[in-house]
Amino acid sequence: MTETTSQARRxxxxxxxxxxxxxxxxxxxxxxxxxNGWGPNRSVARADLRHLTEDGLLLEIGAENARSYRLNAARDPRLGHGWQTPADALNRAKHRPRRR
Incomplete structure (x- = not known):
């Protein structure tokens, strides 16, 4: 399956x-x-941000006329599960809380 232009852009x-x-x-x-040569189209940028927000990858911050978007760390598989460090390095050990 080939990737469409909008999927590649997102x-x-x-x-x-x-x-x-x-x-x-x-x-x-x-x-x-x-x-990146995709053209300065504001409506496309807005639609892509909305699409990533609907997928749960971004969070909307602020009022509608001054909205910004932030990465949703809870849904990003590259960031691990909160208490574990990402296992991107080969020799990196995962941190787990010590039981008392």
């Missing part, structure tokens, strides 16, 4: 948000799209 957006965590606005996403 995947690149999610990777960019993971690389630079924090609050992302529609304007920042539009600038990212413009830099």
């Amino acid at each position: 995947r690149e957006l999610l990777e960019a948000i993971r690389a630079a965590p924090g609050d992302w606005t529609t304007g920042q996403v539009r600038k990212l799209y413009e830099a």
